[in-house]
Amino acid sequence: PVLRLLEAQLQDQRREHEEEMEALKNQVDLMQEELGKQQEAFLYSLQLSPEVQVELGLQQEITRLTNENLDLKELLEKFEKNEKKLKKQLKIYMKKIQDFEASQTVVPAERRLHKENMQVAVQRKEKDFQGMLEYYEEDEPLLIRNLIT
Secondary structure, three states, rough: OOHHHHHHHHHHHHHHHHHHHHHHHHHHHHHHHHHHHHHHHHHHHHHHOOHHHHHHHHHHHHHHHHHHHHHHHHHHHHHHHHHHHHHHHHHHHHHHHHHHHHHHOOHHHHHHHHHHHHHHHHHHHOOOOOOOOOOHHHHHHHHHHHHHO
C-alpha cells in the first residue's frame, strides 16, 4: 500500500512536471516568434531612410504614450469613484456625530456616572483583552467620533 501510494505521488509529480515543461516550451516558442518578428522589423527599419526611421520611431512613441494615457485615465476614474465612496461614508459618519452630539445635550447624570464606571472597567480589562473594547450601543457614535478625530 505504501509503495503504491508513493508510485501514485511520483506519477502525479511527473505529470505535473511534464505539463509545466510543455507550457514553458510553448512560452519559449511564442517568445522566439516575437523575437523573430522584432528582428525582421528592425532589419526593415535599417533599410529605410533616416527620415522614415524617425517617423516610425515617433509613431511608436505616440502609440506607447497613448496607451499609457488610457491606463492613467482608467486609474483616475478608479480613484474618483473611490473618492465619491469615501465622501459618502464621511457624510454618513458626520450625520451620526451630529445626531450623537444632539443626544448628548440632554444626558441624565445617572448615565454619565455609568459611563465613568464603564471607562474604569475598560481600563482594568485592557491588560486582559488587548485590542478588545466593551461598550454600550448608545455610546457607538461617541466612539466613532473619537476614532475619526
